[in-house]
Every structure is written in C-alpha cells, then in structure tokens.
Amino acid sequence: MLNFCSLYSGSSGNSLLVETDHTKLLIDAGVSSKKIENALFDLSIEPSSLAGILVTHEHTDHVQGLGTFSKKFNLPVFVNQETLDAMPLQRDKINSNNIKIFKVSDKFSIGDLEIKSFSIPHDAANPCGFNLWKENKKISIATDIGHMTNSILNHLEESLFIMLEANYDPEVLRCSSYPFSLKSRISGPTGHLSNEIAGKTISYLLKSGLKNAMLGHLSKESNFPELAYQTVIDELICNESFNQNFIGLEVASRDQHSKRICIQ
Secondary structure (H helix, E strand, O other), rough: EEEEEEEOOOOOOOOOOOEOOOEEEEEOOOOOOHHHHHHHHHHOHHHHHHEEOOOOOOOOHOOHHHHHHHHHHHHOEEEHHHHHHHHHHHHOOHHHEEEEEOOOOOEEEEEEEEEEEEOOOOOOOOOOEEEEEEOOOEEEEEEEOOOOHHHHHHHHHOOOOOEEOOOOOOHHHHHHOOOOHHHHHHHOOOOOOHHHHHHHHHHHHHHHHEEEEEOOOOOOOOOHHHHHHHHHHHHHOOOOOOOOOEEEEEOOOOOOOOEEEOOO
C-alpha cells in the first residue's frame, strides 16, 4: 500500500500525508497543531503513530504548527540545516533528540519509505521538494516553485503520482488587490508556479508514466480551483496528452482533507 492525502493545501497553510502499511509521514505542518490533529482523526489516524514530519522550507504556511505538533506527540522532524536555522521559533519547541538533519539531494529511509529531497527555486533558506518510493512505486511533492527547471523535471520523471503547485493565474494575479511588490514576488523566478506551467509539467510527465496528479498550494486571491483545473486540462488537450482513462487530476482543498489516493 502507498497512499497520499492532502490535509490542507493553499497559501493559508499546507500539510500532506503519505502512508504505507507500516509508515505514516507528514510533509509540512503549516496550520495549527489542532487542525492537523482533527484532519488525522477524521482519517482514523492517531497522531502519535506518525513516523515523523518532513519539512520543505521555513515559511509560516508550511511550519506554523510544526514545533507544537512535534512536541505534543514526540515526533521526529526531518529538515535540512539551513531551513532549521531559519525557523528559530519552531526549532526551539522541538526536542533536540527529534531533530533529524538531512542534506538536500541525499537519499534516506523512514520506515519502509525511501526519500530523496531536491532543490527548488523559492525565496527561502534552502527549499526542497521530495521524491518518495515504496518499492518500485514513486510519488513526488513539488510546490513553492518559482520556475520549472530541467533538474526538477528530471527528479519528477517516472512518478506515478505528483502533488504539484498551481498557485496563480497571471491575469487574476494582475487584477488582484495584492500590492505590486507581492505580485512581482509571486510571479518572479523564486516565487510560485502558474496554472499554465503546471499543465505543461504534467503533460511532460505523462510520457514517463504519470497516472495521477493533484494541484496544490492555490492562492486564495489570484486563483480559483475550477480555473486551475481547466487551465491544466486545456494544456493537456493542447499537447494531445489528455485521456481521462490515463490521468486522474484533482485539486487540493484549502480547508479540508482530500480522499486517499492509492498509488498503483
């Protein structure tokens, strides 16, 4: 068994779950500890049964509840050194024995999951995405990406499932109430990924065996779930990559967990 579930996803907070028969992992804890507990209980998962929490980067929408949740349930936190140093308020809540440092690009194991992190362009200390394997099944987590690179594409190839950022629509962003500086940050090379580029990425990955994709980290102000979904579908059709029998596409909710996606 290899399952994925988005607990929360969006500019207001992010937390994801990957589970096998023997290992349950959180990726990020960007909402309150209580909200994470509630989502897990709704999925019939005891928080104390988690093997740990992987951290992509230190921004609040990815670590808001990290320290409290780790401390309450005595959970290991897997993080690179630069990210740890950039979040002292969270770091100081975590039991020192539960801080597990990895180097970006190193491969390591947690339970029966093999994990490899990879660098992403984002305005954080040392942000990363993750590949996770259960035997020969590979899934990937790639959000908070300022621009897509060949290196990231190489890491995403051969994934059966991907959680991919579709943060904004350029026209909606342009007309939003955000100040110009924030608009520039979001659309800049170390900001976030647009719906269109998400569609092009998924279209490319279909050639290497992608079966399911979930669009995540949507902006509340510069995107809509229906728009993100349709933009990606249009891109797949444009590239003659769309066949509803070969690709499952969903959009992660901001405020409630998704269904479990079974990777086969």
